Amino acid sequence: MKDSVKHLLLALSILVWIPVASAAGDPQAGAEKVAVCAACHGQDGNSPAPTFPKLAGLGEAYLYKQLQDIQAWSNASGADKETTGRAVPQMTGMLSGLNDQDLQDIAAFYASQTIQLTGAQEMQVRVNSGEQVDGLALGERIYRAGNPESGVPACMGCHLPNGHGNPPAGFPRLSGQYPEYIETQLRAFRAGERTNDGDSMMMRMAAKHLSDYEIEAVANYIGGLN
Structure with missing residues (x-):
């Protein structure tokens, strides 16, 4: 019970303290500015391949912050690139x-x-004991409960029980x-390769103790949420 309360308080503290960039965009104007983005992310934000994330419906505040961070990294030079924004080499110069x-x-x-739903797959994952377990479960x-x-x-x-996120707070829809993209991002947060999750390091802390098989399983499960 104490552990459950501790993790609930952690989640609530994250909701309270995460800094969110304000966004006040015009979607109609934006439709005329995404020609370059569409090549990888799709005209409507549903990318054709898991190499590139789906952007549709992720939340305006979250998307705005990611664009800011990626642009800042892309514009930085030298050693500043290691501590500025969000490193996405494929986006170099795009913004x-x-x-x-x-x-x-x-x-x-x-x-x-x-967003167009991807769906989850029936799968088995091998845990540390060597046992094969139901990956979806x-x-x-x-x-839903963490570890x-x-x-x-x-x-x-x-990110809410249905995975729709909390747009006003800047938590994206998952x-x-x-699943392949979610898995890549969780591994990047765990390794400290992605660091644009605020001073609280909420995603780095959340992913810090996830095992490889837990990342694979939860990413697949998230793909099937709706």
Whole structure:
């Protein structure tokens, strides 16, 4: 019971303290500014391959912050790149020449679109003991209850039981996203390779004690949420 209360308080503290960039974009204006984005992310924000994330419906505040962070990293040089924004090498130069209003408009446009669900797969994962277990069941357990033994908080504390996120707070929708992309991001947070989760390091702390098989299982489960 004490562990459950501790993890609930952690989730609530994250909801309270995460800094969120304000966004006030025009989705109609944004529709005219996404021609370059569409090549990888799809005209409506539903990318054709898991190499690139789906942007549709992720939430305006979240998308705006990611665009800001990626642009800041892309514009930085030398050693500053290691401590600035969010490193996405594939986006190098893609946001050059865009002003803040452009970023807000693009974020508003993609936030207004409807994500196409990916779906989860039946799977078995091998845990540390060598035993094969039901991956969907494990993924659901991690998403909804975390892992009290290792200190992993429940994902739904911020991203909600249905995975739709909390747009005003800047927590993105996860349901329907490609499991492969979610897995990549969790591994990046765990390794400290992605660091744009605020001073609280909420995602780095959440992913810190996730095992490889837990990441694989929860990413697959999230892909089937709706």
